[in-house]
Amino acid sequence: MSATQLSQSVAPTARAIVSTDTFKHSPALGAALALLGVKGSIPLLHGAQGCTAAAKVKLVNHFLEAIPLATTAMDEVSTVLGGEENIIQAVLALAKKSQPELVGVCSTALTATRGDDLAGAVRLLRKQQPQLAALPICVIESPDFMGGMQEGFAAAVASLLQTFAEPGAIIAGQITIVVGASLAPGDVQEIKDLVEAFGLDALLVPDLADSLDGHFAASASTAVAQGGVTVERLRLAGRSEQIVAIGASVLPAARLLAERCERPLVSFDHLMTLEAVDDLIRLLMQWSGRAVPERYRRQRRQVQDALLDTHFYFGHKQVALALERDLLTGVEAFLRSCGASIAIGLTPQMGDLHQLEQACGDVDLLISSSQASDLAGRMGVSLYRLGFPIVDRLGNGLRVSVGYGGLLNLVIGIGNQLLIDELAVNDFSSA
Template structure:
């Protein structure tokens, strides 16, 4: 059992974690026709926008209530009202995601009452869904904010907002399953997960679906709101889903809400990288398909041939790369769900997790292949990671990796000094192969460039 240690420093040096509002806004960006609205000062929104734009290199629609010193003291109800009305007038969104910041949380604005009052004063907002989530940025992290936003998204009754644009009939030719991706699931990851689900003859309903909004595609025209993602019409179809696949321990809360509301059974997959983890995911999909068959004529669960071949390719990849992973000391600084997935995959490959630092508490941290994990910052990682063969963290770890004379594999948020984060896929059989080749090549190059390497000496 892993011991979780909180460093309890008086300040953060070289911060690792991103804020809850950033995580919530990221989740909201996976809904089509969405405008995330930050209730706080302009700087709160600007910070999140800069981080997301640099990471995805895409236009990010965010709005703010623009609180000032005066409105912070006297109350921001009018700012919220004016911001919502302005968004509706200028952007005509299908849905608005309202999230708080440290400024307004400290003041203690009663957001539920404010929203109720605004709706009473403006009947024209009657059919507009507004998802409210409390996200103080003085506690928690990006993962917490993302999870809280998803919980509020699935908890809202969308049938109470029958907008004319969403009343068109929807055809459901195949059984539908919910997919709740954690904050570590990239747009490229989501695309792969949906493709896997569809290969089993199931219709995936991803909440949220970043693969349609932040995957790096060109729209026909300028978009002031999200141009893709899960639609409100799809959210109305939640009651007809036959099962929920939660990817990441942080999605357990949202899966429980769906079970309580609609009786939808669920399973949490803490990770979707690694041979055993992907096997379990595919086996569950095959069970979902089989359970819908006539029980008088039982059918043996069948895995599509595509994935049987990919599995053999991954087995070969493991054989090719394990020489370079074996015994290597690797230091990690990631959000809890991503830390869990990465640590266990490295452990499966024979590497040693030399140091682990994360951002927030999570029950998943108690089951890591290392004795101690610290909740801290990148300074803590630097103190713990001396002697590591590889550092895995976000782009802010570049300087410490140089000081430790170790290569850096960039992962998490933000990654602003490399391209393709929207399409990057590290889940499933194919994603696992991508990770093993990426990291294996780094370790291979380091070994080749080491002066004491016999092959290098003989060559010289």
């Protein structure tokens, strides 16, 4: 069953007037997260200070890292009269103080509703401040009414590719991989390692693996993103031998890049089943002319063994999902491949956790972010944490849920939780 079919099966009969327990996040937060995958970048949220503060708190709590975010600090007067001048002054201050390699200007609901012209403000900045002519700047429309975190992330990826990627001579062995918001930094590193194991050069857009994976940075500065793909590499994204999109949300951006630069495109909704990873492995073999490295052959056999060991615990289990759409699609496919059933699946655009609780019958497991911990307690089921934000577990920048290694983590992690729950119900300690 696809995510679209899921939405039809769980959509409430009467749309709620107000959301009472939402797990939706601002598109501006998603756009900022994508920009943090570019080395030396600063996301600049054009709106009130509270919009930036809320996004920063969530990102810091999830990654436990310093998060560079800036704001144009709109007040009552600039909100009424227009905030384009705030953008100019904010970029000037950032250029002087932080010397960023990229400034990403993201709209919020406040400024988008008024109709502030972000691109026009950047053009005026270039005209008034010629000394900033070489400063890379991209503009992202990410108001709250355009969707959620996933949509904002995809909008930022589209802007990065449209602004910087240029056609040109093909770079042999280079593969551009456009990734969506469902992939954690650990996932991005897993994909990068897999591609490079075949002797290919992986160009990830964006590359969160180097910026939010949790490591001591060589520089003490936290004013800009400390890792990620460079702007210079972004300019080469359209010159790869192949372009790969991972996640339906970023497929339109990858397709535009492929069409503009006349490059072949391959897309994956997810890399969370053996079949999907096998398909990618076959393509890498074809593109590189190399055999599969032994480490991945062994990992695949480990996944097969783990599936055999856990199939009694997954079989016929009813699972409820509350995740962003790309991640929901992958987790749904993974669970079905393990023999579990999806009792209900919800995305932030389809409803809130209160509606899920009302529509959900008896389930064996809930998979969602930390926001669903109270719901899991009320339902009397265990919560397996995936997605954003996760604030009551460590190592979120290192989590891996894709590739053979990620599948092994999921099978063992979820399988152990189901096993613990089963042992709790069938207590043999007094036997």
